[in-house]
Amino acid sequence: MGFSTDAIHAGQKPDLETGAVITPVYMTSTYAQDELGVNKGLTYGRTHNFTRAAYEKNIAVLEKGKYGIAFSSGVASVNALMSLVKAGDHVIVGDNVYGGTYRLLELVMKDYGIEFSWIDTSDAANLPKALKPNTKMVMIETPTNPVLTLTDIKATADFAKANNLISVVDNTFMSPYFQNPLTFGIDIVLHSATKYINGHSDIIGGILVTSSDKIYERLKYIQNAAGAIPSPFDCWLCLRSTKTLAVRMDRHNYNAIKVAEYLEKHPKVEKVIYPGLKSHAQHKLAKKQMRGFGGMVSFVTKNHEQALSFFRKVKVFTLAESLGGVESLVCHPATMTHASVPKEKRESFGLTDNLIRLSVGIEDIEDLIADIDQALS
DSSP states (O other), X not given: OOHHHHHHHTTOOOOTTTOOSSOOOOOOSBOOOSBTTBOSSOOBTTTOOHHHHHHHHHHHHHTXXXXXXXXXXXXXHHHHHGGGSOTTOEEEEESSOOHHHHHHHHHTGGGGTOEEEEEOTTSTTHHXXXXXXXXXXXXXXXXXXXXXXXXXXXXXXXXXXXXXXXXXXXXXXXXXXXXXGGGGTOSEEEEETTTTTTOSSOOOOEEEEEOOHHHHHHHHHHHHHHOOOOOHHHHHHHHHHHTTHHHHHHHHHHHHHHHHHHHHTOTTEEEEXXXXXXXXXXXXXXXXXXXXXXXXXXXXXXXXXXXXXXXHHOSSSEEOSOOOSSSOEEEOTTTTTTTTXXXXXXXXXXXXXXXXXXXXXXXXXXXXXXXXXXXXX
16 A cells, blocks of 8 residues: 555554544553453453554554564663663764753663763774674664764664674654664664654653564564553554644655755855755665655754844744754754764864754745744844
8 A cells, every 4th residue: 555545544543433534542551351361362452552553553554664662762662772772782872862861871871780882883894893792782763853963774784684683673753654674674673653653742751663573572562561661541642743744744855855954045044954965975765765854844043042032032933842843943962962962072073153944834935934034133
C-alpha cells in the first residue's frame, strides 16, 4: 500500500463488537480472567493494550519494519536501548544528538559502566577509528539536532554489520514519511513521537521500530519490565495524527524551503542550515537517502544581540522547546534543548550562541515570512 493508505489503515480495523471505525481507547488497567490460568491472552494493562498495539503496528508499517515498541517518551526509548548493552560495553554515538540523549548517556548511563565515544559520524571514516574490541552499538541521528548534519545511513549500516554491532538511527526530524533507515540495513529506528508523529504538541511519547525478532523480544521484555509505557489515550492521539502525517509533512517541507530561501538572502543572516538548500554541504546525500527535507531550519545571526532581539520580536513563531507541531516554534538550542552539552563541545560541531532553530509549522507561508522579516528588521 501507499504511505497515506498505510498511515490511515495499518494496525487498525473496525471494532468487532461495535463496528466502530476508529480504534477505541482501551482505558483499562486489568482484564477479567475466566478462571485461574484461563484468560483471553490479556492480563494487565502495562503488558497488553489494544490501542497501544494498534499504534505500534501502525508506526512499524510506516517505517517498513516488523515491530513497534512504544514508550512514554523519546528518552525512555533511548533508556530502553541501553538494555541491549551492559556494563563494560562501548557505544559509538554521533556527537550532535539531541541534548536529552547526550544527558542520559553521558551523565547517567556512564555511571552504570557503559562507555561512550562521541564522534562526527558525517565522515564515515571516523567510524572504524572509534571501534574498540568491546564496541556493541552505533547510534546516529540524521539530520542532527540542531545543526542538521547528515550521516550516510547505508555506510553506517554496512559498518555495523561488518563488525557485528547493533545500529540505531534517530529518525525524529524526518519522520517515516521522508526517511526509512531500516531499508538501508539499520537495525533499530528511534522516534520521539512527541514531534512529527504526533504533530499537535499535546503528548509526550517515544517509539522504537525493528525487524529483528531477537531485538524485539528483548525490547518488548524491557517495555513490560521497566514499565515506561505511554497511556492508551496518548497512543490513540498518535493514531489520530498519523492519518494526516503525509499531508502535514508535505506542508512542513514546503514552508521550510520557502523560509530557508528567504533567510539565505537576508543581510542580517550569516548562515542558513537546511538540507534542502544547494548550499548545504550534504545536499546530494540528502537527496540520496531522504524523500524530502523536513520542517527544521537553523540559521546563524551576525551576533548574539541580533539573536536575542529575534526571540523578543517574533509573533507567529512561539519561543518554546520541542518541535514538529503544526504551529511554528523558535528555539535557542544553546540555552534550551542542548543546555546540558558543555559549551566547548557544542561549539565544536557548530552550535553557537548565535544559532536559532526554527520548527516551521503549517501556517500560511506569507504570515511566517512576514513574521521573520519584522523580527529581523
